[in-house]
Amino acid sequence: MVDAGLELEQIEPLVLRLGFEAIVGQRRGSSESLIQLVSDQPVAVRAAWVEMLGRMVTSREAAD
Numbered sequence: 001m002v003d004a005g006l007e008l009e010q011i012e013p014l015v016l017r018l019g020f021e022a023i024v025g026q027r028r029g030s031s032e033s034l035i036q037l038v039s040d041q042p043v044a045v046r047a048a049w050v051e052m053l054g055r056m057v058t059s060r061e062a063a064d
Contacts (some may be wrong), residue, residue, distance in 0.1 A: 004048035006041075014038060014049070 001011045017037050025033055031053070038049045 001045065001048050001052065004042075004044040006045055006048075 001014070002008070006014075014037060018034060021033055021037060034053055035046070035050060038046050041049070
């Protein structure tokens with residue numbers, strides 16, 4: 001996310017929103033709803049977000 005141009009102060013609320021959506025969101029962390037969290041961000045940030053989500057899923061699957 002930093003490489004995509006965001007400052008740490010901008011990343012924190014996005015990650016908090018991610019956690020909130022994943023736990024209590026109406027669609028509980030569906031890929032569409034998680035990607036929508038950054039729909040207002042530039043393309044580079046959206047791409048970095050999708051990559052980060054992919055890494056999280058891959059890491060979780062490897063741990064199982």
